[in-house]
Amino acid sequence: MASNNSVISGGFPVRIINNRVLIIQVLISVFLGINIFMISTFFRKDVFYTTMRYIFFAVTLLSDCLFLVMTNSLLILSFFGFPIQMWLCFILYVVLSVYTFVTPITLTAMTLERYVAICMPLRHAELCTMRGALQLILIIHSISIVPCTVTLSIFSATVSPTFYSKDRVCSVEIFILSGWQGHVRSAIGQFYFLIMCSVIVFSYVKIMKVAKTASGENKKSTWKGLRTVILHAFQLLLCLVQLWCPFIESAVMEVDFTLFINVRYINYIFFIITPRCLSPLIYGLRDELFFQALKSCAFSCSKTRERSFYIQLCNNTHTK
Numbered sequence: 001m002a003s004n005n006s007v008i009s010g011g012f013p014v015r016i017i018n019n020r021v022l023i024i025q026v027l028i029s030v031f032l033g034i035n036i037f038m039i040s041t042f043f044r045k046d047v048f049y050t051t052m053r054y055i056f057f058a059v060t061l062l063s064d065c066l067f068l069v070m071t072n073s074l075l076i077l078s079f080f081g082f083p084i085q086m087w088l089c090f091i092l093y094v095v096l097s098v099y100t101f102v103t104p105i106t107l108t109a110m111t112l113e114r115y116v117a118i119c120m121p122l123r124h125a126e127l128c129t130m131r132g133a134l135q136l137i138l139i140i141h142s143i144s145i146v147p148c149t150v151t152l153s154i155f156s157a158t159v160s161p162t163f164y165s166k167d168r169v170c171s172v173e174i175f176i177l178s179g180w181q182g183h184v185r186s187a188i189g190q191f192y193f194l195i196m197c198s199v200i201v202f203s204y205v206k207i208m209k210v211a212k213t214a215s216g217e218n219k220k221s222t223w224k225g226l227r228t229v230i231l232h233a234f235q236l237l238l239c240l241v242q243l244w245c246p247f248i249e250s251a252v253m254e255v256d257f258t259l260f261i262n263v264r265y266i267n268y269i270f271f272i273i274t275p276r277c278l279s280p281l282i283y284g285l286r287d288e289l290f291f292q293a294l295k296s297c298a299f300s301c302s303k304t305r306e307r308s309f310y311i312q313l314c315n316n317t318h319t320k
């Protein structure tokens with residue numbers, strides 16, 4: 001009879017894997033449910049999909065949903081040692097790499113939009129248009145694809161074409177063949193986040209100056225924008241820590257493999273899942289207009305379900 005300490009391929013204890021997979025599935029299901037509800041609310045009002053900041057908000061929600069679904073799928077495949085062909089793993093890596101950067105770069109764009117709204121109010125309507133938002137989304141995705149292009153160009157130059165027909169357990173580490181490749185990837189990521197952090201600090205300082213001189217309603221709006229910038233900075237910090245996780249995990253794995261599994265699990269929850277679940281809090285619940293739309297949507301959905309229940313009940317009674 002197998003005990004609690006029995007193992008499956010890869011040396012993971014069965015009981016620990018089941019508990020951890022279950023916890024992650026619950027967390028991701030909750031966050032995906034919240035995000036999908038907010039995305040459906042976004043499409044209910046014209047003002048949301050014609051306003052730059054709400055368009056960017058929807059982009060972060062869609063990006064986070066895709067990222068969470070894909071990382072969770074790879075996590076399950078990795079836990080249970082299920083191999084896939086490397087060409088498919090290659091595609092998954094490209095998508096994950098791109099959307100690792102889409103959310104933080106979009107957050108930076110949202111910060112700049114708040115800067116323009118508060119510090120350059122007369123030019124806000126001119127600069128922050130729906131067309132401008134769509135153009136910026138294209139630019140954001142173009143910038144986000146650069147890091148994985150560099151990494152995979154180096155990788156493709158060092159492996160034979162037959163590599164892509166092999167079956168392996170898919171993970172990021174497969175595409176890092178030597179230490180210097182990992183350093184290049186990390187350097188690019190940290191350069192990106194240095195630029196983004198600089199933008200956040202610049203916007204914070206400028207908005208702070210306006211906040212000190214503002215009065216009345218303008219002061220209230222300015223301080224609210226300042227708090228939004230601070231929350232974006234915290235979100236970006238968590239995303240930055242995610243880039244350091246592979247180095248921490250590599251060092252820990254050399255010491256103790258069980259500790260490595262625990263550290264990687266904690267990193268996944270706090271630095272991969274958590275940063276991508278803050279967007280609904282920052283914009284969805286703190287924004288008064290969107291919050292009212294959420295309440296209205298929740299109320300109408302509740303009324304619809306209640307009406308459907310009574311119709312079904314009446315039909316059943318009439319049938320009997």
